[in-house]
Amino acid sequence: MTDRTPNLDIDRRTYLRATGVAALGSVGLAGCVGRATGTLATQVTDQPADIGDFESLVVTVEGFWLGPEGARPESDGDGGDESDGNETDADGNETDGGNETDDEADVPGREYHEFDEPREADLVELQNGETQLIDERELETGEYPYLQLDVSAADGTLTDGTEAAVDLPGNAPLKFNEAFEVRENTQTTFTADFAPVLRGNGRYLLRPVPSGIEVEYSDAEDSDGSDGSDDSGSSGGNTSDA
Numbered sequence: 001m002t003d004r005t006p007n008l009d010i011d012r013r014t015y016l017r018a019t020g021v022a023a024l025g026s027v028g029l030a031g032c033v034g035r036a037t038g039t040l041a042t043q044v045t046d047q048p049a050d051i052g053d054f055e056s057l058v059v060t061v062e063g064f065w066l067g068p069e070g071a072r073p074e075s076d077g078d079g080g081d082e083s084d085g086n087e088t089d090a091d092g093n094e095t096d097g098g099n100e101t102d103d104e105a106d107v108p109g110r111e112y113h114e115f116d117e118p119r120e121a122d123l124v125e126l127q128n129g130e131t132q133l134i135d136e137r138e139l140e141t142g143e144y145p146y147l148q149l150d151v152s153a154a155d156g157t158l159t160d161g162t163e164a165a166v167d168l169p170g171n172a173p174l175k176f177n178e179a180f181e182v183r184e185n186t187q188t189t190f191t192a193d194f195a196p197v198l199r200g201n202g203r204y205l206l207r208p209v210p211s212g213i214e215v216e217y218s219d220a221e222d223s224d225g226s227d228g229s230d231d232s233g234s235s236g237g238n239t240s241d242a
Helices: 008-019
Strands: 037-045 054-066 111-122 132-140 142-144 147-158 180-182 186-198 204-208 214-219
Touching (some): 037 054, 054 132, 111 132, 111 147, 147 204
Parallel strands (some): 037 186
Antiparallel strands (some): 054 111, 054 147, 142 180, 186 204
């Protein structure tokens, strides 16, 4: 079981009130007013890493943040892709962080989109290029520097039947630093790739996998009736059909 940063929901509500950003509450298409719109489909997948240790690893996703529109993407290091997001105490022992720091919560211009209901995905079932659609919604067109998943829990069972301790990164949240566009009358499919990594203290950490992020663009009409699987046949690496 994972520890979630206390009062995250309160911080989120405070942030939304301060910026005037309204969460889009529909898994289907929620209309946007005043500007052209396109569709953003968000998928998740899993790289091998230490997933072979697990009988199941179910992550719960509450929503996602979009980086401030028009901002430049950060380098991989800024998004915590190479760090496990944990600090050490005076004795050199790792201390666990939550899914988001106070600094992250205060990023100006960042948009939060909360799901009607939390989505669950078993990463054990999302290997070898398999993906799962967790959200699809209509958004205003624009360019965004990153997508960050709001993962509230990760419940793992090891192959020997014991419960696994799986932590969510704190200073290195599940942020995927891949710039992408929401284009008019186009479906943008953003696949967020993350995996569990075994640490020296016997606990696992969920980490984003930069090399596994995929961004694909397709005709919105051609995307109707999608079952959430990745029909493009592509897997691994950053892809962009400009």
